[in-house]
Amino acid sequence: MSDAIIESGNVAAAMAVQLARAEVIAAYPITPQTPVTEKLSELITSGEMDAEYVAVESEHSAMAVCIGAASAGVRPFTATSSNGLLYMSEQLHWAAGARLPIVMCVVNRGIGAPWSVWNDHQDAISQRDAGWIQIFAKDHQEIVDSTLKAFRLAELTHIPVMVNYDGYYLSHTYMPFETPEPEQVDAFLPTFEYKHALNPERPESLNTVTLPDARRDVKSIQRGGYMDLRHNLHEEMRLAIKVWQEIDQEFQKVCGRGGAPIIDPYRCDDADFVVVAMGSLANQFRDVVDRLRDDGLKVGVLALQIYRPFPNSIIAEALQSAKHVMVYEKGLSYGYQGALYGDIKSALYPYPSRPCLHNFIVGLGGRGIPTESLFQTVKTACVQDEQMSPAQADEPRWIGLQL
Amino acid sequence: MQSIKDQMIQIRWHGRGGQGAITAxxxxxxxxxxxxxxxxxxxxxxxxxxxxxPVTTSLKIAHNKIYDLSPITTPDIVVVLDYMILYEVDVTAGLKPGGWIILNSPLTVEKHLFPGYRTAVANATRLGVEAGLNKGIVNTGIIGAFGRASGLIDIDILTEAIAAEFAGRKPEENALAARLVYDATLMRDSTTGESTDA
Structure with missing residues (x-):
């Protein structure tokens, strides 16, 4: 830890983007993301970072600039939060469909109305199906390492990557972390070379109106229709799980950190009860797990590090020996249940062992998540023997309501 | 404070927006x-x-990595950058029995006794000016009182950290303010009523 520093999560993200040698930064400020872009702007102004900062008038334009930069073969970066992410939504789908390797940090915040500047995961969850890879960081070290690895992932798969970290809990909190040396990053992350970079010497027709059926191009080569291109996006996104694991191994060789790119289990080996959560919430459960273990309960916590593509078989296999699984999340599919809970339930369906599932909704719009309430709700779920109908058991339970 | 050296120490800082509690x-x-x-x-x-x-910030210190980022509710120590905040906020809320209240105040420590707690008082506002800082800069001085009362971190390491943070912004004066406050801090233990200055 000799060269570790103490800084905020937003500064950690900016330092990773600087190390990644991003060449175009286009962003519009929004709380709690603002300090990331302020820091990048300072680094560029002082000459410590060789990039162009494009001040845009909206998040929609920020993503449009990133799309333009990536199309020209230049490494772009942006960051946003909450309604800013939603304002980008149309361009998010475009970036994914156009297969452009863009990296974006999403500093997770609740969505208005009513306005909230505080943390939850609804912004990222609402963009789940945009065709972006979604990574969740639990602490500052993971913000740095995931952001660096995200550039490699985006450029190998030609799929844009969103690195999520919790607003305030991580963005504005200071804690120690390490940054790799520039030479280490350069060895890990080669210069971005885009095969389809815009070039007047080599004209291409890209993303024009694409017919429902495949057709032959001017060179008589069979070209897919819309559905075929979308199928390929899906298939290559599924393969991205393996690519992300391989990238993590490469990163470990160069920087010495990593080893849990998909799931990060804590005391799960012999656990009868497993908590599943994403982001800093999963780390908060570690102390809860230790206390419950002291009480003689076999509890573990499994942090999910990547949400899309969903690592369904890896999660289902990790949960095969659990009797109960408690999914805690900071977002939901309104009118049904927690999005992560629904995904885990469906992942377990084809497997022989289907543990009892419990869904807890916590911390929306920054509602406090006292560690004591996590301890009590897990403990109650562990020891209760109450008979519930299947429909009752499948309902999400809201923790910390003040109705 | 030896007894809490082995576990997590929670410190809540009370200041006013713009006063520098977060920097401290x-x-x-x-x-x-x-x-x-x-x-x-x-x-x-x-x-x-x-x-x-009035604003607050939470600081947790432990020997091992801290995983729980939730705000402090039961501090071991509260640090108050402006004693007038005592009239607006209950700074003892959740403070553990025998915990420290570390105050910047022009009044004597006897005026700031809290039954069941320990108090450390220094006039960081006056000592900051003596150290060559502009009037009202108290966030570096109060670190000296924290160092003296808590005994958790050596004053030399604290002043080095101050000088590094304030590089280009009167680093030596800021470090001196902490050292002057360290020497001037008076302490009373209202769990027993004894002076702990020695």
Missing amino acids: AKVVAEAAFRSGYGGAVMAPTFGTERRGA
Whole structure:
């Protein structure tokens, strides 16, 4: 830890983007993301970072600039939060469909109305199906390492990557972390070379109106229709799980950190009860797990590090020996249940062992998540023997309501 | 304070928006980390702060990595950058029995006794001016009182961290302010009523 520093999560993200040698930064400020872009702007102004900062008038334009930069073969970066992410939504789908390797940090915040500047995961969850890879960081070290690895992932798969970290809990909190040396990053992350970079010497027709059926191009080569291109996006996104694991191994060789790119289990080996959560919430459960273990309960916590593509078989296999699984999340599919809970339930369906599932909704719009309430709700779920109908058991339970 | 050296130490900082409580807590986090505490987490209150309004920030220090980032509810120590805040906010809320209240105040320590707690008082406002700082700069001085009362981090490491944080902004004066306050801090133990200055 000799060269570790103490800084905020937003500064950690900016330092990773600087190390990644991003060449175009286009962003519009929004709380709690603002300090990331302020820091990048300072680094560029002082000459410590060789990039162009494009001040845009909206998040929609920020993503449009990133799309333009990536199309020209230049490494772009942006960051946003909450309604800013939603304002980008149309361009998010475009970036994914156009297969452009863009990296974006999403500093997770609740969505208005009513306005909230505080943390939850609804912004990222609402963009789940945009065709972006979604990574969740639990602490500052993971913000740095995931952001660096995200550039490699985006450029190998030609799929844009969103690195999520919790607003305030991580963005504005200071804690120690390490940054790799520039030479280490350069060895890990080669210069971005885009095969389809815009070039007047080599004209291409890209993303024009694409017919429902495949057709032959001017060179008589069979070209897919819309559905075929979308199928390929899906298939290559599924393969991205393996690519992300391989990238993590490469990163470990160069920087010495990593080893849990998909799931990060804590005391799960012999656990009868497993908590599943994403982001800093999963780390908060570690102390809860230790206390419950002291009480003689076999509890573990499994942090999910990547949400899309969903690592369904890896999660289902990790949960095969659990009797109960408690999914805690900071977002939901309104009118049904927690999005992560629904995904885990469906992942377990084809497997022989289907543990009892419990869904807890916590911390929306920054509602406090006292560690004591996590301890009590897990403990109650562990020891209760109450008979519930299947429909009752499948309902999400809201923790910390003040109705 | 030897007894709490083995566990997580929670420190709540009370100041006014713009007074530098967050910077002070960050400096102490740095100094704690440099002096061997592997865990140092500083989390400002998450809100819409206004200049002049009472604000708080949480600092957790431990020997191992800290995983729980939730705000402090039961501090071991509270540090108050402006004694007038005592009239607006209950700074003892959740404070553990026997915990420290560390105050910047022009009044004597006898005027700031809290039954069941320990108090450390110094006039960081006056000593800051003596150290060559502009009037009203108290966030570095109060770190000296924290160092003296808590005994958790050596004053030399604290002043080094101050000088590093304030590079280009009167680093030596800021470090001196902490040292002057360290020497001037008076302490009373209201769990027993004894002076602990010695």
